[in-house]
Amino acid sequence: GALVYQYPRRTICKSGTSMRMECQAVGFQATSVAWYRQSPQKTFELIALSTVNSAIKYEQNFTQEKFPISHPNLSFSSMTVLNAYLEDRGLYLCGARDRGVDERLFFGHGTKLSVL
């Protein structure tokens, strides 16, 4: 079956520092990966959509300078939160799509970011 592993599950960083999270697709080819941030109230914000062999598209209020993303192959993607502050707290989720299937996203468990 199609699985997405995301790590770390939880991370705590000091204000102003950076942290990197990784997303691994197993059992399918992740032709596109969407990175979301989910608030404690469960609201989703789309950060960016990365498609292999295409430019990464960031949503309004999110930039490459703040959330650089790498999607080097069909099984792996990573995102870094640079200079994290309190407003960056949340559950970061990667959702991967296998274009050979349909439009659904397979999600990992998420990386919960806390900032001190």
Next chain:
Amino acid sequence: SQWGEENLQALSIQEGEDVTMNCSYKTYTTVVHWYRQDSGRGPALIILIRSNEREKRSGRLRATLDTSSQSSSLSITAAQCEDTAVYFCAHGGSGNKLIFGTGTLLSVKP
């Protein structure tokens, strides 16, 4: 409706009852996804319904899609405690984006 609301909605029902959750959307879409998210986990797709399908069933789940009113619903028949989760509708946006609603927290009590 999830996309019309700013906050997570909450529903509490007794085991064995039926429940329906609704979504309405503003932009044209040809497919609506329904996901459930259990505590501490990412969302998982439970039903995907397309514009040429007015209704879709999967076990005790039933989804509808009305493109004329731009709305979708998810019904659970004879809810069980393990149906307790947050349920999200999502629809495709421009450029293959998937836009999530605000979610419905469903609590099924024994």
